[in-house]
Amino acid sequence: MKLYTISGLGADEKVLEKLTFNPNIEVVHIPWLIPDLEEDFHHYVTRMSESIDDSEDFYLLGYSFGGLIVQEIHKLKPAKKIVIMGSIRSDSEKSKLILAGQKTNAVKYIPLRVFNGNTTLFYSFFRKLFDPKNPRLTQYFRVKDPYYLKWSMDKVANWKFDKMPDVIQILADKDIVFPIKNSQPDFVIKNATHLFPVTKAKEVSAILKNIFV
Numbered sequence: 001m002k003l004y005t006i007s008g009l010g011a012d013e014k015v016l017e018k019l020t021f022n023p024n025i026e027v028v029h030i031p032w033l034i035p036d037l038e039e040d041f042h043h044y045v046t047r048m049s050e051s052i053d054d055s056e057d058f059y060l061l062g063y064s065f066g067g068l069i070v071q072e073i074h075k076l077k078p079a080k081k082i083v084i085m086g087s088i089r090s091d092s093e094k095s096k097l098i099l100a101g102q103k104t105n106a107v108k109y110i111p112l113r114v115f116n117g118n119t120t121l122f123y124s125f126f127r128k129l130f131d132p133k134n135p136r137l138t139q140y141f142r143v144k145d146p147y148y149l150k151w152s153m154d155k156v157a158n159w160k161f162d163k164m165p166d167v168i169q170i171l172a173d174k175d176i177v178f179p180i181k182n183s184q185p186d187f188v189i190k191n192a193t194h195l196f197p198v199t200k201a202k203e204v205s206a207i208l209k210n211i212f213v
Contacts (some may be wrong), residue, residue: 001059001080002026003212004052008064008086009152015140016063018201020204021147022209025059032143035151047071052077059212062087063150063197064177068159070168083168083211086175086194087206090163101157107150115146115153140198168211170204172196 003025007015013029060079062070067087068140074082083115171185189196
């Protein structure tokens with residue numbers, strides 16, 4: 001059975017590489033595409049789904065922003081099972097910070113240069129959100145195209161989605177990107193931040209092995 005995975009905003013497959021699965025699972029990572037100028041979100045999701053062969057059963061796994069994307073893909077190409085990690089099942093689960101960004105449309109007014117992934121300002125912001133104590137944070141976030149980063153953050157802020165009952169959600173109890181208090185997750189990773197697929201890989205893998213069989 002193929003398991004298609006999509007990583008978090010700005011991250012590549014390295015952030016998921018510590019996860020292990022049952023021997024019969026073939027993991028296929030879908031890399032981030034750079035959005036076209038002013039590309040519509042639905043069109044982008046359609047492009048991201050093109051590498052999925054839905055002529056046979058498959059699973060979906062999305063982390064953080066990737067969790068939003070796989071849920072959108074699930075509407076186009078339904079998966080046998082779908083899991084989101086460090087992500088939300090509907091826009092009602094957004095944090096106050098994200099809701100403020102949505103209300104003010106703040107991302108639109110931030111200069112593109114601020115989204116340069118190599119700047120100290122951008123790195124400091126992401127480090128505070130994801131895991132302030134992890135000195136190796138930058139090795140997981142390697143998709144640094146400024147337009148992609150700005151476009152993606154805007155799409156997270158403005159995402160509208162109704163909860164689907166078949167989506168399995170795994171959250172960390174100390175996640176400040178998507179706080180657990182706003183959700184009712186199926187699984188909770190204790191003493192973990194948003195970066196839990198890396199820091200709690202063994203525990204997360206045990207859960208995923210029971211889901212993706």
